[in-house]
Amino acid sequence: MTRYLSTLALALAAALLTPHAKAEKVIVYREGQLVNPQDVAAVLGRTRSVRLLDEAPSAPAAPVKYVSAAAVALAKTSARSHEKVPADASALSLPVRFAFDSAEILPAARTQLDALADGIKLLAPNSVVTVEGHTDAVGSDAYNLELSRGRARAVRDYLVQHHGIDAARLKTVGFGESRPIDGADPAAGVNRRVQFHGA
Template sequence: MTRYLSTLALALAAAFMTPQANAEKVIVYREGQLVDPQDVAAVLGRTRSIRLLDEAPSASAPASAPTPTKYVSAAAVALAKTSTRRESAPADASALSLPVRFAFDSTEILPAARAQLDALADGIKLLAPNSVVTVEGHTDAVGSDAYNLELSRGRARAVRDYLVQHHGIEAARLKTVGYGESRPIDHTDPNAGVNRRVQFHGA
């Protein structure tokens, strides 16, 4: 009985802490969507808090209400893909997500990803010279947890190296971290392509 009550208390505490841990808004770009360097600078120049997904609102939700990442539906992800250009960055967004394309089972960045990364680099250059950006690698759930974690770390490092080598951004300004499959955008389909991404936020 004591063990049951302890487990219940921990579960309740975790449930109450979840909204607090999901307070950050993320602008999610789809492949080919134009990235505005001014938006990049505005978003990455803000102080980091926690994580929410900035998706197109449903008909029943107010436009300003963010959707917690853990409750994103396939329909919400599809809605986010209907525009080729975003409006200006929401005032409370504090992270950007890009669908960086890599060669299969590799950390090699494909040419299709370069236009978005180049625009991102232009935005980073607009930040204060001592500002730091965190580059997060994320994968879908295909493969083992350990494999995906290592792949996500390698891909985050590959993006950092691209920004350093092709745009002259100081490596010390770019922190990298990999989360593997542990932080999907689309929780309804852990294998969804939208979960394979690189995310950026001000550190």
């Protein structure tokens, strides 16, 4: 009984002392939507306190709030010109299209990736960007995790080879199907994406 009470007391103390994770705000672009390099630099220039390493296992994530880039664009047109993106936005999500069952980037994705690269070039030379791969829930967990990692690496390689960004500035991680945008429909296409964080 004493052991149970001390374990319970430790668990309660840990729960009370652990800071609650602040919700992360991610700006979500749709396929074909214009990506503004200045907005990319503004969001990715904000750093997070936790740094992800290449292929690191995922830690419990803070809640995520997804904001449509169209809503951000509407807010920009109705707001004063110096207000660019939400001040608390910490990531960008692009619907990078890949060949089926592959990490081969399709040509349709290149325009958004090129604008993203222009935004990364506006950052300080020593800044680091984390490239996160995400999949939908079609297929096994293990398969989707490996596919998401391969796709994150493919995006990093594209940015390095086509835009001359130093590979050391681009960290990759894959989350598979574990962090859907649309949790109500885990197989929804919107869950297949690549997110970018300042690190």
